[in-house]
Amino acid sequence: NSAPVTESRDGMAFPSILKDTQRLLGIGLRKKAVFGLKNIDVYAYGVYADDVDVKKCLSEKHGRHSVSELQQKEELRNHLMENDIRMTVRLQIVYGRLSINSVRSAFEESVGSRLHKFGGYDNKELLQRFTSQFKDEIKLPRGSIIELSRDHDYILHTTIDGKEVGSIQSKLLCRSILDLYIGDESFDHKANEDVESNLASLLHN
Ligand code: DAO
Numbered sequence: 001n002s003a004p005v006t007e008s009r010d011g012m013a014f015p016s017i018l019k020d021t022q023r024l025l026g027i028g029l030r031k032k033a034v035f036g037l038k039n040i041d042v043y044a045y046g047v048y049a050d051d052v053d054v055k056k057c058l059s060e061k062h063g064r065h066s067v068s069e070l071q072q073k074e075e076l077r078n079h080l081m082e083n084d085i086r087m088t089v090r091l092q093i094v095y096g097r098l099s100i101n102s103v104r105s106a107f108e109e110s111v112g113s114r115l116h117k118f119g120g121y122d123n124k125e126l127l128q129r130f131t132s133q134f135k136d137e138i139k140l141p142r143g144s145i146i147e148l149s150r151d152h153d154y155i156l157h158t159t160i161d162g163k164e165v166g167s168i169q170s171k172l173l174c175r176s177i178l179d180l181y182i183g184d185e186s187f188d189h190k191a192n193e194d195v196e197s198n199l200a201s202l203l204h205n
């Protein structure tokens with residue numbers, strides 16, 4: 001089945017397959033409280049992983065468990081993040097008035113906290129290398145698409161509306177980005193649940 005999947009709260013539709021072999025495993029919503037007053041929906045996101053990589057990496061570890069056992073297993077999500085599996089997080093902008101400054105500061109806050117969590121040391125240099133990609137002239141109107149793709153060997157490629165804006169090889173950065181979207185304290189636990197159950201059924205096909 002290759003029909004697009006629609007995020008029910010914002011109506012953003014996600015392709016069910018990306019880059020020929022990456023399958024949609026879950027959808028979430030990134031919200032942000034502004035002035036402590038109200039939550040705005042900033043973007044919807046879809047999490048994809050390469051079918052072959054997933055089967056290769058995860059079936060040895062988990063193939064023997066039944067589907068219902070696997071449904072309980074958050075280790076599936078952790079193994080997905082930690083192994084050399086090609087993945088993409090696709091962001092579709094909902095809030096049409098994002099400034100690049102607010103993107104930079106949100107990034108430094110959310111990604112910065114994860115770099116700290118996983119790196120355990122000061123990662124200002126790495127963070128600045130990444131945020132330097134965010135040029136002032138970039139516009140992100142509603143419907144813009146940002147893809148954060150982890151390729152083999154932990155190379156993170158960033159594209160905006162299909163155009164590559166940068167790539168960085170960093171296992172730590174890849175891990176930190178994925179943690180925002182499907183880690184234990186991700187932006188949307190619905191995405192975590194989707195990913196767990198879709199991985200579980202994938203391993204039994
Ligand atoms: O948010 O309502 C929603 C939609 C959730 C969709 C979850 C993604 C399902 C991907 C299915 C492909 C697996 C074979």
Ligand code: DAO
Binds near residue numbers: 032043091098106
């Ligand atoms: O611009 O006043 C404002 C509020 C915007 C909230 C910004 C949240 C930024 C989230 C990062 C978006 C990354 C694409």
Ligand code: DAO
Binds near residue numbers: 030111134146
């Ligand atoms: O939502 O807090 C967050 C994390 C945002 C990560 C988004 C990365 C966007 C990178 C490209 C932006 C270029 C302007």
